[in-house]
Amino acid sequence: MTTMSTPANGASELLDLAAGVFLLAAVAILWLRDVAAQTRLLAVQGSALAAMAVVLGAEQAHPELYAVAAGVGLLRAVVLPALLRRAVNARAADRETRPLLNVGASLLTAAALVLLAYAVAQPLVRLEATAAARALSVGLSVVLIGLLVLVTRRNALAQVVGFLLLDNGITAIAFLAAAGVPLLVELGVSFDLLLVVLVLRVLTTRMRAVFGSADLDDLRELRD
Amino acid sequence: MTALMLLVPLAAPLLAALVYAVFGWRRATAHAGTAGAALVLADAIALAVRVMRRGSAEILGGWLRADPLAAFMLLGIGTIGLLACAASPAYLAAHGNAHDGQRQGAREGAGATRRYGMLVSGFLAAMATAVLAGNLGLAWIAIEATTIVTAFLVGHAGTRQALEAAWKYTVICSVGIALALLGIIVLYAAARHAGLGESSALEYTALINHARTLDPAVTRMAVALMILGFGAKAGLVPLHAWLPDAHSQAPAPVSALMSGVLLPVAFSQVLRVTAIGNAVLGTGFTRTLLLIMGLGSLALAALLLIAQRDYKRMLAYSTMEHMGLITVGAAIGTRLALAAILLHIAGHGLAKAVAFITSGHILSAEGTTRIDQVKALGARQPVLAGIFGCALLALLGFPPFSLFASELALARSGFAAHLGWPTAAAFALVLLAFAALAAHAARMLLGDPDHDPVVDARPAAPGVLGLITRTPLITALVAVAVLGITAWPISSLINTAAQTGHR
Numbered sequence: 001m002t003t004m005s006t007p008a009n010g011a012s013e014l015l016d017l018a019a020g021v022f023l024l025a026a027v028a029i030l031w032l033r034d035v036a037a038q039t040r041l042l043a044v045q046g047s048a049l050a051a052m053a054v055v056l057g058a059e060q061a062h063p064e065l066y067a068v069a070a071g072v073g074l075l076r077a078v079v080l081p082a083l084l085r086r087a088v089n090a091r092a093a094d095r096e097t098r099p100l101l102n103v104g105a106s107l108l109t110a111a112a113l114v115l116l117a118y119a120v121a122q123p124l125v126r127l128e129a130t131a132a133a134r135a136l137s138v139g140l141s142v143v144l145i146g147l148l149v150l151v152t153r154r155n156a157l158a159q160v161v162g163f164l165l166l167d168n169g170i171t172a173i174a175f176l177a178a179a180g181v182p183l184l185v186e187l188g189v190s191f192d193l194l195l196v197v198l199v200l201r202v203l204t205t206r207m208r209a210v211f212g213s214a215d216l217d218d219l220r221e222l223r224d
Numbered sequence: 225m226t227a228l229m230l231l232v233p234l235a236a237p238l239l240a241a242l243v244y245a246v247f248g249w250r251r252a253t254a255h256a257g258t259a260g261a262a263l264v265l266a267d268a269i270a271l272a273v274r275v276m277r278r279g280s281a282e283i284l285g286g287w288l289r290a291d292p293l294a295a296f297m298l299l300g301i302g303t304i305g306l307l308a309c310a311a312s313p314a315y316l317a318a319h320g321n322a323h324d325g326q327r328q329g330a331r332e333g334a335g336a337t338r339r340y341g342m343l344v345s346g347f348l349a350a351m352a353t354a355v356l357a358g359n360l361g362l363a364w365i366a367i368e369a370t371t372i373v374t375a376f377l378v379g380h381a382g383t384r385q386a387l388e389a390a391w392k393y394t395v396i397c398s399v400g401i402a403l404a405l406l407g408i409i410v411l412y413a414a415a416r417h418a419g420l421g422e423s424s425a426l427e428y429t430a431l432i433n434h435a436r437t438l439d440p441a442v443t444r445m446a447v448a449l450m451i452l453g454f455g456a457k458a459g460l461v462p463l464h465a466w467l468p469d470a471h472s473q474a475p476a477p478v479s480a481l482m483s484g485v486l487l488p489v490a491f492s493q494v495l496r497v498t499a500i501g502n503a504v505l506g507t508g509f510t511r512t513l514l515l516i517m518g519l520g521s522l523a524l525a526a527l528l529l530i531a532q533r534d535y536k537r538m539l540a541y542s543t544m545e546h547m548g549l550i551t552v553g554a555a556i557g558t559r560l561a562l563a564a565i566l567l568h569i570a571g572h573g574l575a576k577a578v579a580f581i582t583s584g585h586i587l588s589a590e591g592t593t594r595i596d597q598v599k600a601l602g603a604r605q606p607v608l609a610g611i612f613g614c615a616l617l618a619l620l621g622f623p624p625f626s627l628f629a630s631e632l633a634l635a636r637s638g639f640a641a642h643l644g645w646p647t648a649a650a651f652a653l654v655l656l657a658f659a660a661l662a663a664h665a666a667r668m669l670l671g672d673p674d675h676d677p678v679v680d681a682r683p684a685a686p687g688v689l690g691l692i693t694r695t696p697l698i699t700a701l702v703a704v705a706v707l708g709i710t711a712w713p714i715s716s717l718i719n720t721a722a723q724t725g726h727r
Contacts (some may be wrong), residue, residue, distance in 0.1 A: 015513055082575065086725055096263075104701070106328055120445070123414065123439070123441035123442045123444075123445060124410065124445070126440055126441075127413065127414065128417060129416050145404065147399070150395070150399060156391070159395060161399060163395065163399065163402075166400060166402055169401060170405055170409065170681065172405045173406065173410070174409045174412075175408055177409065177410065177412075177413035178409065178412050178413040178416050181361060181408075181409060181426075182361065182423060182426070183363030183414055183421050184361070185362070185364075185365070185426070188361070188362070188365035189361075189364070189365065189368075189405065191365075192365055192368040192369060192372065195369075195372045196368070196371070196372060196398050198377045199376070199394055200394060201392075201396065202376075203375070203379065203390055203391050204389065206379070206382070206387055207387050207391065208382055210382075210383075210387055211384065211387075216391075222388055222389060222392075222468075222469045222472070222473075223387055
């Protein structure tokens with residue numbers, strides 16, 4: 001495409017907006033300690049992800065993406081955050097997390113991770129110089145921030161939030177780099193994700209019953 | 225006919241799971257899982273013959289595909305699945321009752337055994353899907369499904385330690401496998417850019433055939449992520465932390481399945497990804513990555529084996545050691561090395577399954593998993609100690625067991641491929657692990673029972689293993705020895721399968 005028409009420009013601006021919201025939600029999750037607030041941000045991020053899919057579907061005249069966007073939006077903006085929120089509300093004591101890194105250090109690390117993601121994404125961006133490909137580093141940043149949340153939070157539910165961040169990042173990369181994976185694969189992946197979150201929820205409930213909390217610092221019996 | 229052969233390994237265990245779901249775990253249904261595993265094994269033999277005679281087969285538009293490597297892995301799933309399912313009723317009878325009285329009523333105990341039956345059969349079906357998958361997407365879905373079904377199996381005992389192990393297992397494996405998904409997506413983007421169609425861009429054969437058109441920088445990123453991710457599920461450094469906990473806390477037959485088949489199944493994906501990576505990038509990149517992961521796993525396992533106090537954890541670290549050695553073999557990557565690691569996977573899987581199942585019997589006889597509290601087992605429980613001892617001798621690499629032959633072949637191929645230093649380092653670490661394992665085993669099995677206050681204070685243990693429990697374990701050990709002497713009847717299958725990942 002040598003001549004960019006106005007609607008395409010509009011689309012790429014919308015895409016950048018959605019990607020910006022997507023990244024900001026991840027940073028805000030890192031910033032906040034209240035798991036209930038984190039689940040609300042996760043819903044916002046899920047909506048941004050669905051919006052990205054819609055914009056890409058419109059831009060690339062790829063109607064299958066609308067259906068995928070609807071499914072992704074339902075799963076990641078509604079079902080998964082709702083599952084988590086119910087688990088959070090079940091016990092008020094688990095709402096606050098005590099991260100291993102304080103807020104300042106977390107945000108600085110996140111900034112470094114965004115830069116790293118930008119550098120690492122370059123081969124993929126060079127592959128196809130579209131607006132979507134340029135936004136790829138956002139997806140990779142969210143993957144890395146999700147890993148950071150997983151490593152630094154010692155609360156079971158906060159770790160689930162980190163895992164979902166990681167997975168949202170991966171889905172965003174799938175949309176931005178390749179306009180989504182084949183539909184059957186996407187369905188299978190989403191179903192697996194839903195089941196993993198359910199498994200983790202059941203385990204959290206059992207841990208509360210046995211340990212009296214969902215604090216992973218209590219998990220210290222198995223070591224060498 | 226071919227379609228049936230490819231569908232039975234998925235359908236038979238699912239049917240067994242359905243039987244447990246509907247009828248629960250009773251005397252009549254207890255061996256439904258065993259029947260399902262036996263069907264998988266019979267089908268795997270037929271499929272291996274079919275693949276050797278007439279080449280690879282695929283159905284459902286390439287979603288399911290049987291090549292020699294898949295047939296070989298399926299044989300492993302059938303054999304070790306049969307061993308583990310056959311051992312399950314005895315294990316549940318010995319450990320279920322104590323656990324019912326402690327934590328829950330008989331009703332919930334029945335729920336727990338029903339769930340156990342369903343999940344073990346589901347586990348077999350998921351692994352069969354993973355090896356028969358014709359594309360990376362389906363393989364990923366199936367391997368993630370194994371995490372989902374085994375999470376509750378690891379936490380089956382319901383104790384603090386079991387829950388801790390289940391949590392670590394689910395989180396670490398899901399994150400690892402998520403990285404693999406990222407790799408798959410990146411590779412898909414590269415393949416689409418190279419002009420492959422939507423359905424063929426994740427197929428192994430299509431990817432290898434179009435290797436020259438894939439962008440090298442993007443493929444390098446994808447292959448690294450996939451090897452790291454599937455490597456997590458194979459218990460390799462750096463995402464290995466779940467392995468000792470999950471293996472030590474899971475019920476013994478489940479540990480046998482995880483150690484003997486789940487890890488190799490995940491590793492077969494590493495082999496397939498390595499083949500794609502080599503086709504695009506040449507051998508250097510994957511070789512370096514696999515050497516680092518293999519030697520790292522070996523070193524960590526050997527060091528942690530030395531100070532081990534729990535015999536189930538000891539077996540878990542021994543598994544990690546063997547997976548490390550297998551990874552070094554994959555890094556060498558010549559046809560001889562790949563044939564050797566497949567033989568090693570077969571021998572290790574059988575011997576380790578026997579060792580884990582026997583460890584469950586030792587636990588019910590001795591009431592402890594601590595190495596220093598099990599003494600002079602050889603004099604008190606000769607059959608149990610004999611089987612456990614023989615399994616350990618096989619794992620240590622003594623002839624006539626096949627691990628001797630495969631380790632020898634690995635060493636030879638390493639030097640032949642001019643990888644003298646890494647091979648020497650790997651075998652030095654194997655030697656260290658050998659010494660640690662042999663010392664622990666000697667403390668458990670040998671000694672004089674008469675003058676031991678710890679053992680004397682223990683109530684008289686239930687007698688030796690019954691014939692039905694004993695026979696499959698001894699048969700499996702004999703099979704490992706036969707494999708070591710002749711590699712019959714799977715030598716041609718192994719040699720053909722080794723071409724799948726051949727450089």
